[in-house]
Amino acid sequence: MWFRSVFLKTLRDFRVAILGWGVGMGLLMYAVLSAFPSLVETPQARASLVSLSASFTWIAEPIKVDTPGGYLTFKYGFTILVMALWPLLVGSRMLRGEEERGSMDALLSLPRGRVRLALEKMAAMWVALLAMALLIGFLTFGSGRSVTPSIDLGDALLFGLNLSLICGVFGSIALFISQFTQERRTAAGITGGLLLLFIVLDMLHRVISGTEWISRFSPVYYYNLSKPLVPGYGTNAGALLVLVALNVILSGAAIAIFARRDVGGVVAMPRWLRLPERALSPERALPAEAWSLRSIYRRSLAQIAVPTFWWTFGLAAFAGWMIVVIKQTEATLATLTESSPILKDLITKVGGGDVTTNATFLSAFYVLLPVLLMAFAVTQASRWAADEEDGLQELILATPQPRLRVLLARFGAVATATGIISVVTLIVAALSSAVSGLKLDGGNLAAATLSIIPLGLLMAAVGYLLSGWLRAAVETGILSFLLVIWFFITFVGPELNWPAATLRLSALYYYGTPLLHGLPVGDMLAILAVAIVALVLASVRFVRKDIGR
Amino acid sequence: MAAIIEAEALTKRYGGKRGIAGVSFQVEEGEVFGFLGPNGAGKTTTIRVLMALLKADAGTARIAGMDAWQQSVEIKKLIGYLPGELALDPHLTGGQILEYFGHLRGGVDQTYLKQLIGRLNLDPSRKFRQYSTGDKRKLGLIQAFMHRPRLLVLDEPTNGLDPLNQQEFEHMVQEMRDDGRTVFLSSHILTEVEQTCSRVAIIREGQIARVGGVAEVKDIKRYEIAITFATAVPADAFRTLTGVERVDALPDGHTLRLAMQGVADEVIKVAARYPVVTLTSHEPSLEDIFLRYYEGDGQAVKEASHVVS
Secondary structure (H helix, E strand, O other): OOOOOHHHHHHOOOOOOHHHHHHHHHHHHHHHHHHHHHHOOOHHHHHHHHHHHHHOOOOOOOOOOOOOHHHHHHHHHHHHHHHHHHHHHHHHHOOOHHHHOOOHHHOOOOOOOHHHHHHHHHHHHHHHHHHHHHHHHHHHHHHHHHHOOOHHHHHHHHHHHHHHHHHHHHHHHHHHHOOOOOOOHHHHHHHHHHHHHHHHHHHHHHHHHOOOHHHHHOOHHHOOOOOOOOOOOOOOOHHHHHHHHHHEEEHHHEEEEEEEEOOOOOOOOOOOHHHOOOOHHHHOOOOOOHHHHHHHHHHHHHHHHHHHHHHHHHHHHHHHHHHHHHOHHHHHHHHHHHHHHHHHHHHHHHHOOOOOOOOHHHHHOOHHHHHHHHHHHHHHHHHHHHHOOOHHHHOOOOOOOOOHHHEEEEHHHHHHHHHHHHHHHHHHHHHHHHOOOOOOOOOOOHHHHHHHHHHHHHHHHHHHHOOOOOHHHHHHHHHHHHHHHHHHHHHHHHOOOOOOOHOOOOHHHHHHHHHHHOOHHHHHHHHHHHHHHHHHHHHHHHHHHHOOO | OEEEEEEEEEEEEEEEEEEEEEEEEEEEOOOOEEOOOOOOOOHHHHHHHHHOOOOOEEEEEOOOOOOOOOOHHHOOOOOEOOOOOOOOOOOOEEHHHHHHHHHHHHOOHHHHHHHHHHHHHOOOOHHHOOOOOHHHHHHHHHHOOOOOOOEEEEEEOOOOHHHHHHHHHHHHHHHHOOOOOOOEEEEHHHHHHHOOOOEEEEOOOEEEEEEEEHHHHOOOOOOEEEEEEOOOOOHHHHHHOOOOEEEEEOOOOOOOEEEEOOHHHHHHHHHOOOOOEEEEEEOHHHHHHHHOOOOHHHHHHHHHHHOOO
């Protein structure tokens, strides 16, 4: 049945993603709604929550945050747009990916037109997105009902629909951009950048007054106009229509272009937008002295230079920005925590120390640093597995390079990248602290930024180990699942008062609160030891295994 | 001459699926050895075992006297390898790929490298993903030849090459042989093997069906006689004659094709009873021999005849 049409085949390809994203995002809703009653136990706690949320308008507009729906909408704010990553990747590879693999030629040899082919693929993406919306809606409704009867099914489904529409916009943007790029990953990269830009544009009017006209250029602004879960706020039909229109226009334009351009080609850009074509001299065509081509380690480093740059940028910017934010809200937070024992308790659980210090608040945010670095490690471990699957190891292993060296050189490049990311993050955080005037202990700041390295290495080593047996997609799925579970335990566990034994199951637990208590040397050495053991086992396996395709 | 490749009862299974079973052959130093078989026969599996990309379940493989698995790094210093499916970093240019592999091999003679690029007319400034199938093959061949290896292991080397470049490839192989180097190439293009190889092994369903010199394999006293008559003649008149193995009649009934083994005396005498227009006889091509090993196996015959057409 699933192979009867392009639509069904594509939908079949999405079945794991539908379940993963739908159930995963639904469970996150459940986690927040379950923790909500403890946050509003007393009138003081409720007041504190409302006041505190006012200091974080950059996340989302705090409307009725003392209601389950309002708190949920505020809590996830723009971070819920992480779900846009899925359609973003799907949109970029929908047509361009097929062209890169060469399978588009075969598809277009079938007796059906290009427009129909593209429409079938797009329909599959939308069915998947709507299925995710349903799952998220039902899970939100189900978990909401256990807390309060104020969330009704219609609102929960509209919440899922609104989320699907904004995520679909980024899929449509990626599809459109992919008509102008030779590679799908370029389209995905540009769209990812636009996602961040649009989030910041939307954020602008909440942080700086009088800038709403700028925010209107961001699709995220129209997503945020609808807050179906917030009692009395409801859904903005006009905003929903804007999102639908954006999807139709961008996807329609992409399909129109695809129907007219060469397969494998791109739309010709105006001359002034094109990069100058350089004719390579014979010497440059054979770069015998090129630094990056002289060893597997150097080549691996060059290969991951661009993603490393962007991840470094992201982590360092986050670390620096959080310092500025904490500085700006310093006075408000001090007053709030003094007046609310429950809020004090909450911050202490996550931040892990004395709330009178700035470091306590910052510590609560800095727990995200190892999560982000581990996500980077997941992408790199996944690439290692994918390279073997794609046959890229075959010729390298046909040269007189021992397998162990090949593996260690690749891992060494990842380790170097994690080191660079951490050190740059430390430098930016230190500069930010100096410029903003937020007083922090230098040693602890170094510990907080540098002790993420062992966790990144752990994730990469576990990934290398799994790739000894598993295909890239399965390996990436398991690593991502592990990261989400650890994230869940560390961030939701304290709110739900989970026992310490459960919290210890998360690798993030061992990161501790270095910003407050310095480097947890024992824990870090233990993490490092586990990473080394995993790497040794991965090496033993790689040296002995059949190299597959 | 000493054997540079010695495969002894090599066996490799993929779970429940067949790989190769008990594959044994030897390749002498300085010869060009062809490894023939249709798709899925086990050619690539055998080559990947020799290259230590796969670990044999049983049997031994030795290259230049060294164990193919245990001493693979030493062995690879002697080998130039072209895989059947070439996968390389799509973002690197051809030139960058060649220099990278040159460095991994401890450096190559840049003058010789430029010569090879010129001979195969490859543009090294283009990115790998921009190359056509033929250009990718040329790049693979250049990286296999560029360090003047003692042994070349080439899996389907001319796949995707145009006739001009195939000819150039044959010259390159010839030069390697003249230089005392060994070439081990797999192919399902029998005429290519016929032209370039001195000995061949035929592999069928994971097992070696025959090993021998090209001339020896061809010389098994089989040949074909094609007789065109002025009128239609009964094919049955020839079926039971001495030396006749098979008779095929063309649809018009005027032309008969006889697969022969042994003397043709009776055939000539019977044919003389009818008005003969033409009579031709020719030696079997390697393709005919190749197909014969697959007789009785409908799928294999179909596949083989498809790939050699």
